[in-house]
Amino acid sequence: MWPVTLFGQPNSKSIRFHLRRQRYCAKHPAMIQISDLTLRIAGRMLIEGASVTVPTGSKTGFVGRNGTGKTTLFKAITGEMELETGAVKIPRDMRIGQVAQEAPGTDENLINIVLSADKERTRLLKETETETDGGRLAELFSRLDDIDAHSAQSRAARILAGLGFDNDAQERPAREFSGGWRMRVALAAVLFSRPDILLLDEPTNYLDLEGTLWLENYLNRYPGTVIIISHDRDLLNRAVSSIVHLEHKKLSFYRGTYDNFERQRAQTLELEGKARVKQEAKRKHMMEFVDRFRYKASKAKQAQSRIKALEKMAPLSAVLNENVSPIHFPDPQKQASSPIIRLENTKAGYGADAIILQDMDLRIDADDRIALLGSNGNGKSTFAKLLANRLEYVTGEITRADKLKIAMFAQHQLDDLHENETPVEHVRPLMKGAPESKVRARVAAMGLGAERMETKARDLSGGEKARLLLGLIAFDGPHLLILDEPTNHLDIDSRQMLVEALNSYNGAVILISHDRHLIEASVERLWIVKDAMVLPYDGDMESYRKQVLKGNKRDKPAENIDQAEVGNQPVPTQTKQQRRREKAEKRKALEPLKQKIRQAEKDIATLKGRLEKIENELATPGLFQNNAARGEELGQARSANQKKIDALEENWLEMSAEYEGMV
DSSP states (O other): OOOSOSSSSOOHHHHHHHHHHHHHHHHOSEEEEEEEEEEEETTEEEEEEEEEEEETTOEEEEEOOTTSSHHHHHHHHHTOSOOSEEEEEOOTTOOEEEOOSSOOOSSSBHHHHHHTTOHHHHHHHHHHHHOOOHHHHHHHHHHHHHTTGGGHHHHHHHHHHHTTOOHHHHTSBGGGSOHHHHHHHHHHHHHHTOOSEEEEESGGGGOOHHHHHHHHHHHHHOSSEEEEEOOOHHHHHHSOSEEEEEETTEEEEEESOHHHHHHHHHHHHHHHHHHHHHHHHHHHHHHHHHHHHTTOGGGHHHHHHHHHHHHHOOOOOOOOOOOOOOOOOOOOSSOOOSOSEEEEEEEEESSTTSEEEEEEEEEEOTTOEEEEESOTTSSHHHHHHHHTTSSOEEEEEEEEOTTOOEEEEEGGGGGGSOTTSOHHHHHGGGGTTOOHHHHHHHHHHTTOOHHHHTSOGGGSOHHHHHHHHHHHHTTTOOSEEEEESTTTTOOHHHHHHHHHHHHHOOSEEEEEOSOHHHHHHHOSEEEEEETTEEEEEOSOHHHHHHHHHHTOSOOSOGGGSSOOEETTEEOOOOOHHHHHHHHHHHHHHHHHHHHHHHHHHHHHHHHHHHHHHHHHHHTSTTHHHHOHHHHHHHHHHHHHHHHHHHHHHHHHHHHHHHHHHHO
């Protein structure tokens, strides 16, 4: 059933709106019907003979690898793309809305840009200004009442506020904002217009984490049908109830969240694989019979029947191997001593008259994994530049470890790639004197296959450019990796590869991202950037999500509040110096245990490398026939190595649990 309220408390108009929508849904169970659709661009087949039905009112995530044709299908739905075959059927009176491709950059203020997106309201209001017939005026005002026009201003303001624009910003002209912020205005406009079918193509690419959380919550309550192209796993798990998957030029519909889709898909692939093996075995058996008896008179009829059966046996589609290339960050050659960066009473900004951050007393250790929280505009990128030594501090002190290597990734750096050079040409100067095979091997390690190595940067996809840039900035094994929104051009599988790369990397990480899954899966500490401060955040991502959605202004961590109350009893507070001293003493006490954990990790890695070499030798064809003694020796060595690994891993788990319990 449709929710009774759109925004805020229920009222007669919103109830009437939803009753009309319920009646419509009852008459039109299928909102979008795609039948036998074929789409082709520049001679390349993207979708072929595909069919799918999207039910009325559903929230559907549209997923598939980059370049498979998701955006093209959106164009087919809106009528911008000519169909080669098939049809897209949508009820005639359904309004389709999508974010404008070009964000507004006019002198009009933001609130008026959003208000003007409701074309019917604008038209009706304009007509009331000149209409003199009383009956017609009554009709106009009745319709304005039906669409809740009197609350339009406050509704538009709430949407803009949710996307990061305060009251002052809403009154400023659009031309004063950057392209990314203007895209938020375009998103606000289409949300305000409340189309029956809302198409969103990667809307979180120009949102921060806070905006993404707000959008997720908004879409949950949206009264119409939503189809969203996204690679944000958490958004697809929280804001949608079905998935349409584009793969091998076909469309498949799955009920449930993205995680549910992944489980179903894995089961389907497993069953298809088993069925294909059985079919191949059956086909082989039948062919053997035919080859043996087709010219023997007594078996000729049976052989002919099997030939006909073979002709009718439609081959099951092979499970294509679409493994995603891994992402790899080289470890620093020599570990830096902690802290690698120390800030003491530091102020930073763009000169003494433009202080962005102040009173920073922080340290970053060699193995820290930290995500920065806070709305865009609060100084996260400024802080990242400060750490990367791309911005001078104004006052205070910053101490960096000797010979500290820092690598920083930011979206705008994609423009720094040499558009006329191939990935190989980007890497070759960094490996002077190295043979060509090693240069190409290094490019391949960045996830760029042989066919893309010789492609000029300007012709690479956004995801391929991001992989190349990640590989280049981390080429020499930095001690600190700073990533500012690294996922914008990566699909879900590549984002998972990024998670695994960060978890395998042996240096420190500072992460700014709107991808909650990436944060939760790869960092251990949260810092919040707000009110010109950078402070540790004691909650987890779920508590931060609730805090953002509640609009709780007290988003500083409890340890930074001078006095908290439990019942009526005040909790004694500590000074910053006392807290820093306590933390320093705690780190010192834990350092021996931390060293043991690190040593155990190194020993495990060494033994696993040795085990891999043993298993590779054991896999040598004919080993036991040609040299049984060597085979037995290797078998015993493998068993002994595995026992050592098991013992070390068990000890590592115990020490890690002990360490986690003490921090």
